[in-house]
Amino acid sequence: MRICWFNDHRLGLVDGSLVRDVSAALSALPEPVYPGPRGDTLIAHLDEVLGAASGIAAEAEAFPVADVQFLSPVAEPGKIVGVPVNYRKHAEEAEADTEVFTARYRGSIEAQGLFLKATSALVGCGEGVSVRFPDRRTDHEMELGVIIGRKAANVSETRALEYVAGFSIALDMVVRGPEDRSFRKSVDSYAVLGPWLVTADEIADPQALDFSLSVNGVLRQASSTRHMIMTIAEQIGWASRFYTLWPGDIIMTGTCEGVGPVAPGDTMCCRIESIGEMAVTVRAWDGAQLPAGHAARRAGRNSRRSDRTTRFPSR
Structure with missing residues (x-):
């Protein structure tokens, strides 16, 4: 399978020439805690998230590959x-x-x-x-x-x-x-x-x-x-x-x-x-502006800190 982060930090499943928005599959991730475990949470639970993504992909909103902005497919590597x-x-x-x-x-x-x-x-x-x-x-x-x-x-x-x-x-x-x-x-x-x-x-x-x-x-x-x-x-x-x-x-x-x-x-x-x-x-x-992915990651972290019930970014 091919997965990606795209646009405003949406989770995508790449299906040929389309990217399907499977952000809802992030509900398969464990509740965030502080301090969290080492490593990227999505990659650590990749099998669970991909399983959930497969179940919703057919009905998910789809975008042409050519029309999306691809962020790094790994959001938070340790090194x-x-x-x-x-x-x-x-x-x-x-x-x-x-x-x-x-x-x-x-x-x-x-x-x-x-x-x-x-x-x-x-x-x-x-x-x-x-x-x-x-x-x-x-x-x-x-x-x-x-x-x-x-x-x-x-x-x-x-x-x-x-x-x-x-x-x-x-x-x-x-x-x-x-x-x-x-x-x-x-x-x-x-x-x-x-x-x-x-x-x-x-x-x-x-x-x-x-x-x-x-x-x-x-x-x-x-x-x-x-x-x-x-x-x-x-x-x-x-x-x-x-x-x-x-x-x-x-x-x-x-x-x-x-x-x-x-x-x-x-x-x-x-x-x-x-x-x-x-x-x-x-x-x-x-001289000033953070790349889009950095801004999205920081916004996502701030959102999770302020609302512990948020499981994935809102659109």
Whole structure:
């Protein structure tokens, strides 16, 4: 199944070219408490919500996919984990251009370690990327996004994929420069996830997915997840040995060669086999306004605090 958050934080079930509003299925979630359990509540109870959504989808109000604004399919991840230079040809291009990529991109993945992106950087494809530093280079990095479905601590690589809730298209945007990569990759809107979450049961082999990215119609990145240096299972296993992974945690699994700069006015078109495609616009930072998804999440939290009987956002 394919689920999404859209417009004013409605829950959607993607049905071909339509998005069906199944927000009423959020009644399957447990009553909110404070402090709540770790992880994203929806992802932690995904099976229950999808079951409820399936029962009401046929009669739910539907919108054309082209007419909705897609937010991140994960609303509140605990962390976003990044995997550095996980494709051989990207490692080669980074090694060949240290003026752009710096010496931080040298060495094995194990030597460099995983890195974290701030969850405040997360947006959906419908919100777009806001370039905050026009005097510095901002690059796109197209990746497969893996969403963890249940608590994972010190898991084996042979069982690691059992902990995956689903997959999405991810953009690991970055400001080039000398600072630590986690700092430069955590700018607001520099973690794009979307357009929806495809449940793990629909992806026969996540290690054999073709993907591509174009900017303004010009192809820049094209590869397959089979070319990863560190497999998805290895990433989950290794990460879980350092910190517990919780429902809704996102792993951005690394990018291939062809990364390059974008500027306000550009449109990035991303595609991953068996998941779908998304268009992401690039704009200049206006200096103040939160992306729509952040505003909706904050409004939703305030609503839940003021009215404990509210089970899902009102229209």
